[in-house]
Amino acid sequence: MIRSRPSLRSILTKRIAFFAVLAMVLQLAVIFSDYYWNVGELSRLYVEQETERLASGILVDNGSVSYKLPESVGQRYQGEQTGYLARIRDANGALVFESCEDACESRFLPRDVNLPDFWLRVLKPGKPLTLVGGRAFNVGSQRFVVDVATTGDPENVVSGVFWNEVIEHMIVPMSILLVLVLGATLLSVRQALKSVRAAADAADQIDPLDARSHLAFEEMPREIAHLAVAVNRAFDRVGELMTSQKVLTSGIAHEVRTPLAAIKLELGRIDDPRARKAEADLDDLVLFIGQLTALARLDSFDHGMFEEVDLVALSSDVVEQLAPWVYENAHSLELSARVDSSVVHGVPALLKDALRNLVENAVWHTPDQSKIVVRVGSGMVQVEDRHPAGMQGDTGPARHSDSLGLGLKIVERIAELHRGSVRRSASKQGHTFDLTIGT
Structure with missing residues (x-):
């Protein structure tokens, strides 16, 4: 869904390109109004560009001057009947090239006149252009004057002059400016969005249950x-x-436990088999409330309490605490450490609760005389219950129904909080629960 949305880079690129094109259109309108309808300006541009094309054919080699008519203007200066005239002279007035004879003498400046750097005379106002003019050029170390004239501009050269002005003074500069502005903008956006991407990655890692988990905004x-x-x-x-x-x-757990304890106390004073049955049911209810409360507390657990925990030492403490209770319930409990030390990142109290629930689950859901073995490996704890010889895995009375399986739900939730998992397997001898803790 997010990838289908346009990126900020593409949005900026489209908008900058749009406004750049709009600026070009407006600039073109300004140039069109300033140049195309301004005959005097067009005449000046015509003389400048046409004389520059003709001057490109002047060759000076060791003081020797030669001339080759450029192909771009060759067709226009093949005679006096084309509507275009041209003459090129050096600083001494010596003729280098001319496309006319009598017409040149009658239209251009006399040879004995001191040649200016630029001159223009409009013979007929308006368009099509009818004008004469000239411009001086330095080729090598020599000075040349190129004179041109047109009567009616039959090839509409002025349109080429106009578009050449548009390309050189608008399209090329605006294109360069567009590339620079677009590149600078995209680079700036990319640099600015680095912190946004970093913040997004950090937000994915934020845990609302960890009081220390926040977005660092100091460098944004x-x-x-x-x-x-x-x-x-x-x-x-x-x-x-x-x-x-x-x-x-x-608060709810505390308020409920008090009346339940009072009820149990009163039942203990009644000498009746039905009172003993009610006491057993009441014990199941107290256990259920305790598990429900523990499960609810896990949903508001602060992950800032994590620390380094040795699973071997932790399992030893739990087994030592539960051993008397397990023996009282006609079972045996054994600890087997496969490693000397197994350090994980977790909360000791929660890991003890998880292991205690697994052991209690084995006691409640197995027949008498079952053997419970707690094994500790690298980053994991395994609880296995072995039934007495000759009995099948799911036979025998269960001490508690625990139909909702809240004990196992608590273990699974604790495993999730520790980036781990709980895996259950069954065999003819009993059940095995593997509690894996992420490191």
Whole structure:
């Protein structure tokens, strides 16, 4: 969905190109109004460009002067009947080239006149152009004067003069400016968006349950920093809501436990088999509420509490604490460490809860005299229950139904918080639960 949206780079490119073309169109309109309808300016441009084309054919080699008529103007200066006349003289008045004889003498400046650098005379106002003019050029170390004249401009050379002016003084400069502006803009946008991309990557890693998880905005541009600060405030509010949920859950659990404890105390005073059954049901309810409360608290857990934890030492503590209770329930408990030390990044209290739930689950859901083995490996803890010889995996009475499986839900949630997983497998001897902790 996001990739289907146009990028900021493409949007800017299109807009800059659009306004550049619009500027060219407006500039063309200005040039058209300034030049095309200005006969005097067009006449000046005509003399400048046409004399420059003719002057390109002058060759000076060791003081020897020769001339070759350029192909671009060759057809126009083949005689006096073409409507175009040309004459080229050196500084001494010596003739280098002419396309006319009597007509040149009657239209151009006399030979004895001191030749100016530029001259122009309009013979007939308006268009088509009818004019004479000339311009001086230095070729090598010598000075030459090129004179031109046209009567009616039959080949409409003035249109070429106009478009040449447009290309040289508008299209070329504007194109160069467009490339520079577009390149500078895209480069600037790319540099500016680096912080945005970095902020987006950082936002993906933000955990609202971690009080230390925020977007760092110190090196961002001011406008983007405002967005980063707003995102941080939003995550702070989410964290506050989760904290409120945690407080509410704890309050509910505390309020429920007190009357349940009172009820159990009263049931203990009743000498009746039905009271013992009610006590067992009440124990299941207390266990259920405790698991439900623990599961709710995990949803508002602060990830800032993570630290280095040795699974071998942690498992040893849990086994030592649970061993008396396990033996009282007619089971055996054993610890087997496959490594001397297994250090992971986690929360000791949560990992102990996960391991305790797995051991308790094995006690509740296996027949008497089952053997429970806790094995510790690299980044993982395995809890296996082995049934007595001759009994099948899913036979025998269960001490608690735990139909909702909240104990295992708690273990799975703790594993998720530690970037790990829980895998269950079954065999004829019993069940095996592998708790893997991400490092």
